[in-house]
Amino acid sequence: MRILILGAGKMGSFFTDLLSFDHEMAVYDTNPKRLRFVYNTQRYTSLAEIKPFKPELCINCVTLKHTIEVFEQTLPYLPADCIISDIASVKTGLHAFYETCGRRYVSSHPMFGPTFANLGQLSQENAIIISEGDYMGRIFFRDLYQRLGLHICEYTFDEHDETVAYSLGIPFVSTFVFSAVMKHQDAPGTTFKRHMQIARGVLGEDDTLLREILFNPRTTGQVSKIRDELKELIEIINAKDEKAFNNYLNKIRAHIK
Numbered sequence: 594m595r596i597l598i599l600g601a602g603k604m605g606s607f608f609t610d611l612l613s614f615d616h617e618m619a620v621y622d623t624n625p626k627r628l629r630f631v632y633n634t635q636r637y638t639s640l641a642e643i644k645p646f647k648p649e650l651c652i653n654c655v656t657l658k659h660t661i662e663v664f665e666q667t668l669p670y671l672p673a674d675c676i677i678s679d680i681a682s683v684k685t686g687l688h689a690f691y692e693t694c695g696r697r698y699v700s701s702h703p704m705f706g707p708t709f710a711n712l713g714q715l716s717q718e719n720a721i722i723i724s725e726g727d728y729m730g731r732i733f734f735r736d737l738y739q740r741l742g743l744h745i746c747e748y749t750f751d752e753h754d755e756t757v758a759y760s761l762g763i764p765f766v767s768t769f770v771f772s773a774v775m776k777h778q779d780a781p782g783t784t785f786k787r788h789m790q791i792a793r794g795v796l797g798e799d800d801t802l803l804r805e806i807l808f809n810p811r812t813t814g815q816v817s818k819i820r821d822e823l824k825e826l827i828e829i830i831n832a833k834d835e836k837a838f839n840n841y842l843n844k845i846r847a848h849i850k
Contacts, residue, residue: 594733595619597648597671598634599663601627603799604680604703605654609634611737619646621667643670650733653679656801661690668694676730682802683757683809688725688750699723699730702753703738704760716742721756724749758811765806766816768795 594616598609601622609620609631619635621643622628628636637643651671655663660681671677678699679687691698700723705715720738722731724747731747738745748756772792778785795803806812829837 594650595646595648597621597643597646597651597675599651599653599667600655601631602654602656606631608652608654608680611741619643619648640667640670643667647672648675650730651675651677653677653681656799657681657683657805658801661686664690664694668696671696676727676733678730678734681805682761683805684723684750684753685810691726697727697730699726699734700750701734701738702757703743719744719746721745721753722747723753754809754811757806758809758815761806762809762812762815763819765795765803766812766819768792770819772796 596612596616596618598605598612598618598620599622601609601620601624605620605622606627609618612618613633618633619637620628620631621637621640623638625636625638628638635646637646648671651667653660653664653667660679664677664679668677674697676697676699677691677694678701680701680703681687682702684700684702687700691700702721702723703718704720705718718741720734720741720743722734722738722745724731735745768791771788775789775792781789826841829841
C-alpha cells in the first residue's frame, strides 16, 4: 500500500519507521530538518510533491491544533479514493469534519507516547479505534495494532473523548498540582522520587499535547472531581476524624483493586 504520513514529529516518525518495511511510504513536513533521518521513505516538503505519489492511505500526525487545517490543505492533492486518518489525542471537531469532507476516513488513538512507553515493546499499552468510519481503514489499524501487541478498544468519537478526559486529564492535572506545591528535597523518600519521575515525564511532553488534553471540553468535569475529593479530604484532616479517614481509605482502595 502507498501510505502518506503528514508530520515528521515523534509519532509521525514512529509510524513512518514502523510501516516502511511493508509499504511504500512518503512523509510530508514543512521543516526539512525533521526529514533528515527518515529511512526507506520518500520525503516531501511541498504539497505539490504529494500528487504524483497517489497515496491510498494518508495518516495525519500533526498536532491537534493543526489537524483539520492540514487536512484541508492536503485534500486537493490526494486521490479521490484515498482514505484519510488521524491519531489525535482529542477528537473534538474531527467527526463533523470527516462527515462533511466527502472522504473515506478512519480515526484511531495509540494511547502511548515516547516519554513513558518503550516503543520497541508495546504489549502493555493500549490503542483506541473509532467505531465510525471506513471498515477497511479500521481493519488496517486493527491489524497494525495487533501486530504491535496492543490491547485494542473500539469507541465512538464521543466515548473516546470521555475516556481521554478521565485517563489522561486526571493524571496530568494531579501531576501539575504536585509540581506546583513541591519543594526541593535533599533526602527524598521513595514515593517522592517516583512522583518526581512522573512529573518530569509529563512536563517533558510537548506543550501542545498537554494543552490538547486539558482543553478537551470533557476534562473540566473530571478535574472538578479532584477538587471535590480534596475538599472532603481537607475536612477529614482538619477534624482529625479517624473513622472518616478509615472510611475514605477503604473507598479509594476499592477503586484501585
